[in-house]
Amino acid sequence: MIIGRVVSKVVSTRKNDALQGYKLLVVQPRYGESEDYFVAADHIGAGEGELVLVTTGDAAGHALTKKAPIDAVVVGIIDHEPEIKG
Amino acid sequence: MIIGRVVSKVVSTRKNDALQGYKLLVVQPRYGESEDYFVAADHIGAGEGELVLVTTGDAAGHALTKKAPIDAVVVGIIDHEPEIKG
Amino acid sequence: MIIGRVVSKVVSTRKNDALQGYKLLVVQPRYGESEDYFVAADHIGAGEGELVLVTTGDAAGHALTKKAPIDAVVVGIIDHEPEIKG
Amino acid sequence: MIIGRVVSKVVSTRKNDALQGYKLLVVQPRYGESEDYFVAADHIGAGEGELVLVTTGDAAGHALTKKAPIDAVVVGIIDHEPEIKG
Amino acid sequence: MIIGRVVSKVVSTRKNDALQGYKLLVVQPRYGESEDYFVAADHIGAGEGELVLVTTGDAAGHALTKKAPIDAVVVGIIDHEPEIKG
Numbered sequence: 164m165i166i167g168r169v170v171s172k173v174v175s176t177r178k179n180d181a182l183q184g185y186k187l188l189v190v191q192p193r194y195g196e197s198e199d200y201f202v203a204a205d206h207i208g209a210g211e212g213e214l215v216l217v218t219t220g221d222a223a224g225h226a227l228t229k230k231a232p233i234d235a236v237v238v239g240i241i242d243h244e245p246e247i248k249g
Numbered sequence: 250m251i252i253g254r255v256v257s258k259v260v261s262t263r264k265n266d267a268l269q270g271y272k273l274l275v276v277q278p279r280y281g282e283s284e285d286y287f288v289a290a291d292h293i294g295a296g297e298g299e300l301v302l303v304t305t306g307d308a309a310g311h312a313l314t315k316k317a318p319i320d321a322v323v324v325g326i327i328d329h330e331p332e333i334k335g
Numbered sequence: 336m337i338i339g340r341v342v343s344k345v346v347s348t349r350k351n352d353a354l355q356g357y358k359l360l361v362v363q364p365r366y367g368e369s370e371d372y373f374v375a376a377d378h379i380g381a382g383e384g385e386l387v388l389v390t391t392g393d394a395a396g397h398a399l400t401k402k403a404p405i406d407a408v409v410v411g412i413i414d415h416e417p418e419i420k421g
Numbered sequence: 422m423i424i425g426r427v428v429s430k431v432v433s434t435r436k437n438d439a440l441q442g443y444k445l446l447v448v449q450p451r452y453g454e455s456e457d458y459f460v461a462a463d464h465i466g467a468g469e470g471e472l473v474l475v476t477t478g479d480a481a482g483h484a485l486t487k488k489a490p491i492d493a494v495v496v497g498i499i500d501h502e503p504e505i506k507g
Numbered sequence: 508m509i510i511g512r513v514v515s516k517v518v519s520t521r522k523n524d525a526l527q528g529y530k531l532l533v534v535q536p537r538y539g540e541s542e543d544y545f546v547a548a549d550h551i552g553a554g555e556g557e558l559v560l561v562t563t564g565d566a567a568g569h570a571l572t573k574k575a576p577i578d579a580v581v582v583g584i585i586d587h588e589p590e591i592k593g
Contacts, residue, residue, distance in 0.1 A: 171331035178325030195371035199281035202250040226404035232312035239350030245343035257503035264497030285453035318484035336546040367543035398576035411522030417515035429589035436583030457539035490570035
């Protein structure tokens with residue numbers, strides 16, 4: 164899973180029907196290439212500025228109530244930034 | 250999902266039968282490595298220059314009406330470029 | 336599979352129910368881009384500082400007892416750092 | 422999907438039985454990291470020097486007649502290099 | 508598929524039961540980022556120093572005799588390094 168920050172949302176009027184009902188959040192990876200913004204579906208109510216845990220790939224489907232062409236889903240809101248020990 | 254801009258299309262006379270009926274668009278990622286053009290199948294009518302939302306990997310199959318060797322599909326046309334807050 | 340070191344853990348109060356019962360570890364890749372921290376679920380008891388073997392993608396699901404939106408799982412604790420011959 | 426050029430082929434005497442019958446082509450990505458050569462299975466007869474469309478990941482399996490441990494398949498031969506408009 | 512060289516092996520006493528019976532090889536990609544070592548399961552007897560063909564992702568499962576959390580498998584031993592033309 165990837166840790167990222169919600170930095171925007173996507174507005175799309177013409178879209179696949181199966182995407183209806185999800186917020187489509189633009190997420191900035193917290194680690195690594197910070198400019199590689201991507202889009203994750205959300206149905207747990209993450210807001211802009213929050214740090215979220217995102218599952219990507221086919222495994223994301225297990226967070227959906229029905230099959231949809233969604234390859235990234237917010238699966239958690241992170242309480243506080245992890246303290247890296249190393 | 251990835252946000253990208255449609256910059257070209259692919260013409261392929263000899264191709265897998267299951268690709269028939271899809272437009273094969275060349276998409277430029279909007280964020281990150283902007284030279285990493287890739288190809289996404291489209292059946293919602295995205296045109297060159299438009300900003301699109303693309304689902305990749307096995308999850309892309311849920312946007313198809315039958316099984317096909319397609320690993321990237323346009324799932325939405327984006328109304329306007331997201332405003333990044335950060 | 337990826338070799339990484341456990342450098343932190345994620346605390347998330349609001350999360351997908353299927354993530355309950357797993358420790359969510361922040362893992363630093365041992366090779367390649369060492370700043371690309373990611374999160375892996377663990378149920379074999381890996382601790383901070385340990386070197387672990389992580390399976391990613393849909394294959395990670397085969398280490399879970401039930402379906403969950405988890406795309407990275409600790410599948411082994413590595414006894415000692417591999418000696419690279421080259 | 423990825424656009425790439427066929428630059429070599431792989432000869433492997435000891436290999437998984439399910440790979441029998443496929444040509445294993447070395448493909449150079451046309452865009453992005455041009456040194457990241459990878460191997461794609463082919464059964465539509467792509468030749469060295471040709472520009473091909475390759476499907477990767479689990480979706481590649483839909484181009485195969487039976488299940489095989491193949492994660493990249495040539496799904497089309499491209500008529501001419503796409504003209505990028507930007 | 509990826510071409511890589513076997514440069515080490517992983518010793519893991521505490522590991523997922525489904526990994527028993529596989530050698531876990533450390534593989535160095537032959538092309539691209541040569542420091543991105545990863546681990547592939549092997550049951551065809553590849554040895555250190557050999558050049559191998561590795562299938563990654565969910566497709567790797569088709570080389571296994573039963574389901575296991577394995578995302579990379581050696582599917583062939585390469586006879587000689589491919590000659591790149593181009």
